[in-house]
Amino acid sequence: MSNSIITQLSQHRSIRQFEDKPLSSRQVTELVDAAQHASTSTFSQQYSVISVTDPEMLKEIAKITWHPWMLNGGHYFVMVADQYRNLRIAQAQGVDPYILHSTDKFLASVFDTAIATENIMVAAESMGLGGTIMGSILNNPRKMIQLLKLPEMRFPLLGIVIGYPKDKPELKPRLPKASMHFENQYHLNANFDRKLADYDRLTSAYYHSRTSNDRSETFSHHIVAELSGNRNLRSDLFAVIRAQGFMTH
Numbered sequence: 011m012s013n014s015i016i017t018q019l020s021q022h023r024s025i026r027q028f029e030d031k032p033l034s035s036r037q038v039t040e041l042v043d044a045a046q047h048a049s050t051s052t053f054s055q056q057y058s059v060i061s062v063t064d065p066e067m068l069k070e071i072a073k074i075t076w077h078p079w080m081l082n083g084g085h086y087f088v089m090v091a092d093q094y095r096n097l098r099i100a101q102a103q104g105v106d107p108y109i110l111h112s113t114d115k116f117l118a119s120v121f122d123t124a125i126a127t128e129n130i131m132v133a134a135e136s137m138g139l140g141g142t143i144m145g146s147i148l149n150n151p152r153k154m155i156q157l158l159k160l161p162e163m164r165f166p167l168l169g170i171v172i173g174y175p176k177d178k179p180e181l182k183p184r185l186p187k188a189s190m191h192f193e194n195q196y197h198l199n200a201n202f203d204r205k206l207a208d209y210d211r212l213t214s215a216y217y218h219s220r221t222s223n224d225r226s227e228t229f230s231h232h233i234v235a236e237l238s239g240n241r242n243l244r245s246d247l248f249a250v251i252r253a254q255g256f257m258t259h
């Protein structure tokens with residue numbers, strides 16, 4: 011059984027090439043509406059959305075993310091994990107905000123932010139738009155914090171570029187279900203090595219069939235490359251998150 015939402019979800023691909031056309035303010039509002047209706051942990055709405063429209067700021071973010079193509083997008087959002095609003099409420103009510111600084115509440119704001127981010131992506135795709143979520147704003151979180159003027163209890167987690175797709179990349183094949191969906195207990199069974207070899211062949215065929223950026227690559231190689239990167243990249247995240255007032259306990 012399927013329906014139009016499931017079909018759309020299974021057709022997701024990140025879009026990195028865009029027509030030269032901005033989103034309308036109505037489209038932006040609809041996307042933020044979609045974000046706001048996402049589930050939110052303990053109904054605490056622990057995130058904020060910043061639309062970045064200043065061309066100079068966008069150029070800075072393109073440098074931070076190493077994604078110059080984002081400048082061709084139709085709109086750019088930064089999704090901010092945010093306990094500041096709730097801190098203000100606590101202060102106004104004379105309540106001890108100790109719990110807001112916990113790891114639990116930081117995680118809650120990360121969940122909220124990530125789920126709202128995906129709602130924006132899904133809503134955008136339903137409007138014929140496309141885009142890419144960008145964790146790469148974390149290449150320089152201090153600079154992002156400074157650019158967006160984000161003092162205590164706010165942390166820029168993800169960027170999202172949305173626009174009118176100029177290309178339709180091939181679908182990226184996902185892991186075999188037997189390697190990621192289990193019943194009752196986690197059991198990556200004895201077949202995993204064989205399944206992984208099959209999946210490596212599948213991903214290799216995908217990378218070769220790509221109309222752009224054709225290369226020899228498998229999922230296993232990709233994971234190895236990820237883990238062989240610069241160990242110092244993003245190594246200060248914990249310190250920056252703590253400096254923002256999060257996860258003090």
Ligand SMILES: Cc1cc2nc3c(=O)[nH]c(=O)nc-3n(C[C@H](O)[C@H](O)[C@H](O)COP(=O)(O)O)c2cc1C
Binds near residue numbers: 023075142144147
């Ligand atoms: C949390 C998160 C962060 C991501 N960060 C980046 C990024 O910084 N740059 C980028 O080009 N893609 C980024 N992506 C997109 C992934 O690379 C992409 O979803 C993945 O390769 C699967 O491809 P697909 O979305 O086309 O199916 C990110 C995705 C997620 C969920």
